[in-house]
Amino acid sequence: MMEVFKAVTCPVCACLCDDLEVTVDKGKIVDVKNGCAFSKSKLLNYNGKQRVLKPLIRKGNDFAEVSYDEAVKQAAKLLTEANYPLFYGWSMTSCEAIRVGIELAEEIGGVIDTTSTICHGPSTLGIQDVGLVSSTLGQVRHRADLIIYWGSNPLIAHPRHMERYTVFSKGRFQEKRKLVVVDVRETETAKKADLFIRIEPNKDFEVLQALRVLIRDDELDVEKVAGIPVATLEKLAEMMVECKFGALFFGSGLTMTEGKNRNVDAAISLIRDLNRITKFIIMPMRGHFNVTGADMVFTWQTGFPYAVDFSMGYPRYNPGETSAIDILLRQESDAALVVASDPVATLPRKAAEHLVKNPLIVVDPHMSATAKLADIVLPSTFVGIEAKGTAYRMDNVPLPLKKIVEPPTGILSDEDILSKILFEVRRLKENAS
Amino acid sequence: MELIIRNGFVFDPLNKVEGEKMDVFVKDGKIVEKVDECKAKVIDASGMMVLPGGVDLHCHIAGSEVNAGRLLRPEDHFKNFERKTRVTRSGSGHSVPSTFTTGYRYARMGYTTIMNPAMPPLEAKHTHDELNDTPMVDKGSYTLLTDWWFILECLENGKIEECVRYAAWILKATKGYAIKIVNPGGIEAWGFGRNVQSLDDPVPYFNVTPREIIRALCKVNNWLGLPHTIHLHTNNLGKPGNYITTLETMKCVEDLALKDKPVIHITHCQFSSFKGSNWRNLRSGAEEIARYVNNHSHVTLDMGQVIFTNTTTMTADAPFQFTLHQLTGNKWMNHDVETETSSGIVPFRYKRKNFVHAMQWSIGLELALLVDNPWKIFLTTDHPNAGPFTAYPRIISWLVSRKARESTFKKISLKAQRKSLLPSITRELTLYEITIMTRSGQAKVLGLKNKGHLGVGADADVAIYNLNPEAIDPSKDYKEVRKAFRNAVYTIKNGEIVVKNGEITKHVNGATLWVNLQTSEQKLFNEKLKEKFRDYWTVEYENYAVEENRLKISNPINVEAKI
């Protein structure tokens, strides 16, 4: 029997398009309308060969299949015994699961961190220094007449961003908009731009600071900045000053290159300065579909958005000190629980090495690179496909994730698995005292 | 569970009980006539004050704006933290505490019901998720309706009835408790970086004025029969000379008054009671505002009392926040919400020696003391805008004691000392009046029938303070008063003891209060709205509403709308 689900939220990127129409036939997704290629590929192929269907515990070089109860018991024991365990991931699961994750990290006295540590963490640090002038994406759609993508390539990384929210969308006040792209190479997005400015790598800071001076009609002593003639930058400055509503979106081309949070700091400062003249907003192009939600839940429960250290019984936050990547590089952790991410594939090699050297528990639907090296693997459902929950779009708008199909028999959600571990940890602690 | 609160001095203004020594009986979460004395647990409250649990009708504690404030300010949290205990979760934050910590701190002060005053509809799920994580108290949220395009368009076309329908839909969709109005017209203008200057300044691109918006939403409020009045943050807030705007705002709905019932609540009135034409000649407009309020029954106020501390300002009035950023040079967050509203955040330090800040401190107290009737003005700090809610005990001490006021007054800016009206005010509020201003009056204006009193049938939300009204003179012993209100000896929530001697003894989840409006033919109307949906928002109709099962504990107030 065919069934069509409407208004399905796409559990892939932080555009969180919620207009998908998904057709299900005999418990299988057979068609996806409105989604981009990423979306289709995930929704049609998520249930591949790599799916883990039984909890696993390492026995030498192999895994043995065990019950959830057994795996949870072992996991709880490893975590409770640890002196400085890490709880890492969280950007591809629901806010509901993240809530339990934080409670678990607090109960044990561990460090909990998200994948922000390797993508938009610097954005947060920049925000904490200078603020953030932003809006929801609809505000951009209705009002913006100038769109700037800086170090981000939406046509490839966020395929529907331009169609739904910016250049190709239609709003109440605006239909035609100018597109500016600033990047170190001519990306697909840059090819569509009215003005493309190709800057030398790792020179974003200089360009942004120079623009801050130019929008005030002040002059510079130099003729070129980052290889760009000042006259070209003056042109951009003029476009910025003269627009009615501008929007600048930045990606990891800004946050993960030399200068990191200071690049973001300069970008935000530029946009803030522009608001004395016209209306302008700025927004980070967050990647994973719920990395924003992780920030949100972390912040309301602990006061801090990521890199939260509970080892002393209360939340402490200081990226560089309490961030997962730095802890791993300094080889300080002695156990880890990884949920909804694949650090072995994404962290620097040295960090990943330390991670797998210690007891490692992975909660994941797939046999990811990290799961392959784990001591315990707890298979979970795909949230947004097989389990419901909440996720936050890159502009902080919360959206429901739906359950469209049944998970494989007996497979639990992240939230349920974490709750079981938490319950077991409390039992162990109770027995000990 | 059954409880007997024995021998306390009971203050229950709604039932006209003023410090009588009597017993209070609790059973199954309610105040009852009597309980089985053999089974009941007895609390010896002799020598103590027994009050209904505190009610706060205006504190920013949850949702996207508050959370952005938290994210912005690690420096507000890193030295102000709470450790996890056997019963409580950990947390952090001085002016914008994390959710668990917020709930615990309110409970320790004997508060049991609090209202979050600014919920952007599109982000209502966020607000409710945070309220779910705010333990110990019942809570609700006001839906920001001010410059929502649907309302503006209805007004442009003079379709007030349609306005009512839209309002009904969105209140239900967002699980809101009341209609919040913030700088009407100014927020839409801010969409292109502008503002409005007066009640009759037209909203750019919409053929309506702030006055029309206020009047329309006031009518909508009456029409829907909502338990609370419209809850309004005035135009020109925070600007010298704005007391005129405030007077005009109150006047503009005079004819909409229903008998003796209030129809408008002017919130954090201190920020809207400025006289003068610039910051240097700033004066207090408290006398004029109070005179008006004393002569009219259709309006209530809350203070928005300034506390000299480092805090975080956050309002939906984004153009005002921008001005504040320009004034201070402090870091600034702005978040506009498509078709609906906006918000801004700026850290702020109120300094004793700063003339303007000291005047603001004075104006808040002047308002509270010059408005004769404590049922018309309530104690708030517009948390955290004028200071964190944890300062309430300090404010109580200023209100009950001239001496307390003088001791702070001596330390403020000399220029402010010369211009302040405070020295001329001798009034000292009684503990009975404080009870009204901190719970009974607030419950009444919120239309919360089971809150703010200890009559039979009321919710068993009770606060017991170690203060013997027969033994102390609040005027002299104001420090005792402050100390007592800081940490309740007992806080009882839904008939359970949750705080003892200022410590949380039990973590409970309060309920979320919302107005469940019953309207006729709403369904057809919703279909119409659905058609337009994609033109206005970037999310789907199906994904917009807050489902009731999202609320951890739902407590709908059923209201039969007259439509």
Next chain:
Amino acid sequence: MISLQLKNSLKFPVTAKCISPDALQDKSLEEIEKLKIWVGNKKKELRELFKIEIRGSEREVIHVYGDLTKVRGIGAEMTMGELTIHGNTGMHLGEEMKGGKIIVYGNTGDWTGSMMKNGTIEIYGNTGNYLGAPYRGLDKGMSGGKIIVHGNVKNEAGAYMQNGIIRVYGSAGQFAGLRMKDGTIYIQKKCGERVGANMRGGKIIVQGFLKSVLPTFTIEDLRDKVKIENEEIIKEPFYLFLGDLAEDGKGKLYISKKKNPHLNFYEKFLEGEKIE
């Protein structure tokens, strides 16, 4: 004198703000030994980590021995006395220090002297990032006192500095003097780029190589000498830049002419001035 000798090497982070003259001076040996400190998420007593001895009567003098790379917050908020570390230390050494002296015969971690108000820190090895800088979100860093680093510093040394002096005899990373308002930073050897970014006031002296000056600085003068502090003067030519214009800043950036011939194109602006 109180001496603390680390017993075993450490794996987990240790927070030990109690290792400071203020905290130890009027405690008995037994009380010191029983001080609680966090090792990872476990609470331990100081004696489990250190062999502690008290010699003589000079209780405000402390010597610590061993590799304390994992130990954070030593000497935090200290107001007096002398703390000598024979070995490396971890982060937040002397954080919010108000007086006294810290000497380190080794390297120190990030946030050394963070938000320090007064006193002296002298490091014979290298130090990390954020020397003297504030905690996240705060806009006031070091506001007084002196930090001397004989080795190198990493990024953002002296960020948000309000006053005081930082002297680095080695090289510095990027963003030295970020958003500083006042005070002096002296860097003897090579300096990373973006020095003085967003500075509003104060003085930065770079005697070594600097690849480029931020475009938002403007050349003001060519001086034949520059003063570091008191009577200490370097007698060689320095370019003087003002900035950061992005913040309408009035900070002074002195860059050695000798070590930076590639910056001589700025001189054309100075000549122009003379013609006028």
